[in-house]
Amino acid sequence: MADTTSNEGIPEPQGTADIIETDYEIGQDNIERRIGPIRIDIHNPVFVVSAVMIVIFVAIALLFPEGARDTFLAVRNYVKSQFDWFFLLSANLFVVFALLLVVTPWGSVRLGGSDAKPDYSYPAWFAMLFAAGMGIGLMFFGVLEPVYYFGTPWGDNPLNGPLGIVDGQVMDAAQVEAARSMAMAATIFHWGLHPWAIYAIVALALALFSYNKGLPLTLRSAFYPILGERVWGFWGNAIDTIAAFATLFGLATSLGFGATQVASGLTEVFGSGVAEEGTRNFLGFLWGNADTSNDSSLLLVLIIAFITAIALISVVRGLDGGVKLLSEINMGLAALLLAFVFLAGPTIAILGDFFGGLGAYAQQIVPLSNPFGREDTGFLHGWTTFYWAWWISWSPFVGMFIARVSRGRTVREFVICVLLIPSLVCVFWMATFGGTAISQVVDGASESGVFQNVIAAYKPEISLFAMLGELPLASITSMLAVVLVIVFFVTSSDSGSLVIDTITAGGKVDAPVSQRIFWCIFEGAVAGVLLLGAAGTAGLDSLQAMVISTGLFFTAVLLVMCWAIFKGLQAERNA
């Protein structure tokens, strides 16, 4: 096991593996030439079609911001409300399937052949899959989501359960306790086994078909058992193109929204002026005012440019020198912030939320994951189905990145480390941040900053800073949180650029460096143009809605992947 590139040559053969015999040669459809001083090696037509489609959709969002937003939001809402059963049942299936792989003999198959050695040590591997997969969401939703369920005034309480605070009045102790455990259970449900099972399925399918079967590292390879040689033609191109497209828009839109969280954090820590008078600003850029219409889009664009610039350095330095290094820094900082909140916050209550939350999760997982006969549609469609579609639309990117760094693990190790351990870390994170925030609401009622920014007014990007603001050393921890948000974005952006580059180079991981630079800048440019060109975040809203709608398509892709994993592992066991 070595983190550093092995330079001692190939130590030994890779052992038994069931290579798929195909006449397809990786890169045979690629266009490889020099244009002026720049060398390119891109898949035809995946690269060009996805790039052109992205430009067209950005143009639509810019030319008709309102119309595009209304249309895409309508599509998203239709998908969320009509296909809730499909998302929920499929996600349940993914969890069961992944858990079965742990306990059945298939779990002993090793990715990369029976004698392959893991490419990365456990800490480095874990840091990378976590930073790419979820980190940024934890920063955004860690405080927001548990508190929202605890006291939502909009009727989105999970399973129509009890509320802990109504009209600013804290309810009696028993009801607070019940609301608290339901809030933790519902949050854990969205951040626990289901999302990680979704990532694990995609990652496992790609790793298996690439490292053991010798097919290129792109989405289409998992379809080989079904489509056969046709996978190199139209259908394969379509799958890869949609994956590249969804990944780029997923990254660009969350980059745009993430910039608002960074701007809020910066203004919170370093800002001056008064929000009520409309003079609140960070270094002269208006931000965080009561009337948001004058807030500075330029500030957001500068933040995006900054994040993109760091991501650019990271992708040029490559997987080991850039992405791995940043992911490890990231994990270190996140652990620091987690430890601080755990110790400075109500430690006993947090432990209660962790263990109590796990218990409540075990109790509620069946009712929460059942799509039929539900009356809490605000929660079911607004949160659960939204999350499932979101995780699934991100899964090509995250899954492919996890696959890239998982060679040499057995299927059992892989599932335990991609499904169970991250789930537990997420539960602990949510218990710490959410539990602290709920305790603040219970103690301070309508006076608490968290109440004012989550329940009295819905300002998700402030929620984390409102919670930190009531703990000691707020200016230091808020600064740390801003840095952490930025680094989490960089680690999503750089790993995403590597993934899109690989997909659009037909599965080649050694395409010229100029291509990953192109995708990294393109992603930042899409986010920036949407923020500058369309009214406020209308452009971002519409394109994010569209990306989430692709979750429907990828749910079907994931179901096929389960079948492909099953077939692939069986052949592997017989090899």
Next chain:
Amino acid sequence: MFKRIMVPVDLAHVETLDKAMTCASDLARQYGASVVYVGVTASTPGSVAHNPGEFADKLADFARAQGAAHGIAAEAHAVTSHDPTSDLDPSLLKAVEATGADLVVMASHVPGLTDYIWPSNGGTIAGHARVSVLVVR
């Protein structure tokens, strides 16, 4: 003068290597040196091979063919890298140490404008290796 000549090869683009190959084998015959061909691969399937083991076999075949064609003692040294695009230079520099070569002969392109920002691999190796480097353009 030289005992062991290292020649980095890109098996996906062998056609661009003719000059460097001829140059290396002429020098090897001149000084009675052996030649070690170094190839860098990712662990994912690529255009040359489906896995690192297959890559190593192909590189060994290539070395044997070169040795027979030019009448020189030839061997192969395959290197696996997580990210060949970014790690090529450090991988090759480590290979110089690992193979114990005292001369590197490598093909490169004629420098252009972009070389001011990204030096060519040949340029970087020549700039950092402790042994003699002959960059063939």
